[in-house]
Amino acid sequence: MKYKPLGRSGIMVSELCFGTMGFVSRTDRSSSERLYRKAREAGITFFDTANIYSDGEVEEYLGSFIRDERSEVVIATKGFGAMGSGPNDKGSNAKSLRLALEGSLKRLKTDYVDIYFLHQYDPLVAEEELLRTLERFVTSGKVLSLGVSNYSAYQTMKLNAAAARLGLPRIDVLQPMYSLAKRICEIEILPMAKGEGLGVISYSPLGAGLLTGRYSHEDKPATGRLVENPMYTKRYRKERYFTLAKEFSAFAESLGVEEATLATAWVLANEAITAPIIGPTNEDQLRLSLKALDFEITKEIATRLDEIAPPPPPAHDRSEVDR
Numbered sequence: 001m002k003y004k005p006l007g008r009s010g011i012m013v014s015e016l017c018f019g020t021m022g023f024v025s026r027t028d029r030s031s032s033e034r035l036y037r038k039a040r041e042a043g044i045t046f047f048d049t050a051n052i053y054s055d056g057e058v059e060e061y062l063g064s065f066i067r068d069e070r071s072e073v074v075i076a077t078k079g080f081g082a083m084g085s086g087p088n089d090k091g092s093n094a095k096s097l098r099l100a101l102e103g104s105l106k107r108l109k110t111d112y113v114d115i116y117f118l119h120q121y122d123p124l125v126a127e128e129e130l131l132r133t134l135e136r137f138v139t140s141g142k143v144l145s146l147g148v149s150n151y152s153a154y155q156t157m158k159l160n161a162a163a164a165r166l167g168l169p170r171i172d173v174l175q176p177m178y179s180l181a182k183r184i185c186e187i188e189i190l191p192m193a194k195g196e197g198l199g200v201i202s203y204s205p206l207g208a209g210l211l212t213g214r215y216s217h218e219d220k221p222a223t224g225r226l227v228e229n230p231m232y233t234k235r236y237r238k239e240r241y242f243t244l245a246k247e248f249s250a251f252a253e254s255l256g257v258e259e260a261t262l263a264t265a266w267v268l269a270n271e272a273i274t275a276p277i278i279g280p281t282n283e284d285q286l287r288l289s290l291k292a293l294d295f296e297i298t299k300e301i302a303t304r305l306d307e308i309a310p311p312p313p314p315a316h317d318r319s320e321v322d323r
């Protein structure tokens with residue numbers, strides 16, 4: 001396992017981040033703890049969670065797992081999502097975020113989080129207001145570094161421009177979706193990250209299970225996030241995703257590598273990515289993700305994968321300007 005600086009924050013993190021979204025919903029406490037320990041044994045020091053995962057219960061699990069080794073791990077959590085039905089139980093306004101952070105710290109049984117992410121853009125909150133809230137988090141020592149997830153490049157740059165203008169703490173880390181099936185962040189987000197020195201921890205490297213072989217058959221399986229969870233069914237509803245999955249599986253088979261390993265290795269090979277966030281729900285899945293660390297994406301493999309899952313168009317139409 002290699003350790004890399006997380007953008008300009010300089011916080012050192014393992015090159016794989018372990019996503020905990022499946023704790024509680026997919027794995028009970030003891031199997032979640034076993035997965036956590038296995039990840040630690042493999043050298044993973046970086047864990048991603050969110051207040052909304054299983055209504056806070058995931059943070060409670062994670063908090064008890066890290067209790068005796070808080071200084072050895074880097075914890076990212078998120079605020080914005082609804083934690084209740086009240087009007088200020090969600091959002092990025094000063095009140096909602098304060099309640100969100102306090103709740104996360106309590107459940108994680110820690111007095112600080114290493115990275116605090118805004119889970120989504122909130123159009124209701126003015127930039128200066130948002131930055132002043134985040135400044136309080138940082139100056140109180142409750143948050144070390146700030147991140148945004150599911151923000152566009154424009155929203156991120158606008159926030160950081162305001163931070164520079166006002167002399168307030170800036171965003172250092174991004175958390176976009178990124179896999180062979182979802183390459184939109186290649187257009188603006190990853191170039192911005194490279195140019196601005198931002199850390200990137202990307203989520204859903206397996207397309208939430210699409211790129212695991214499970215969806216490569218003519219008939220979709222009866223179980224799995226893409227057929228059971230309405231948000232994911234909608235996200236991957238287009239037939240082309242299943243065609244892609246089928247071709248991807250055939251290619252992985254021809255290389256003699258498991259799909260989950262190939263898909264994770266492809267994300268890892270992108271130099272703009274600091275760490276993909278993996279989401280294994282059992283030890284065998286974890287093993288396949290870890291194998292990606294030793295699998296090289298050669299030029300030939302990358303070219304074939306570009307044919308199976310073509311890169312998105314450039315950010316503007318003057319694409320013949322190729323320097």
Ligand SMILES: NC(=O)c1ccc[n+]([C@@H]2O[C@H](COP(=O)([O-])OP(=O)(O)OC[C@H]3O[C@@H](n4cnc5c(N)ncnc54)[C@H](OP(=O)(O)O)[C@@H]3O)[C@@H](O)[C@H]2O)c1
Nearest residue numbers: 019020021203204205206207208209212260277279281285
């Ligand atoms: N910021 C955000 O908005 C956001 C959104 C989503 C996720 N995340 C973060 O990113 C992490 C990873 O996201 P993700 O769960 O979508 O990642 P993913 O790796 O794309 O999908 C993981 C799913 O794929 C299946 N899987 C994993 N390894 C497999 C294998 N070897 N063979 C077959 N199936 C396999 C599992 O499904 P089964 O459980 O059905 O076995 C697992 O739930 C989350 O835990 C969370 O921390 C963040």
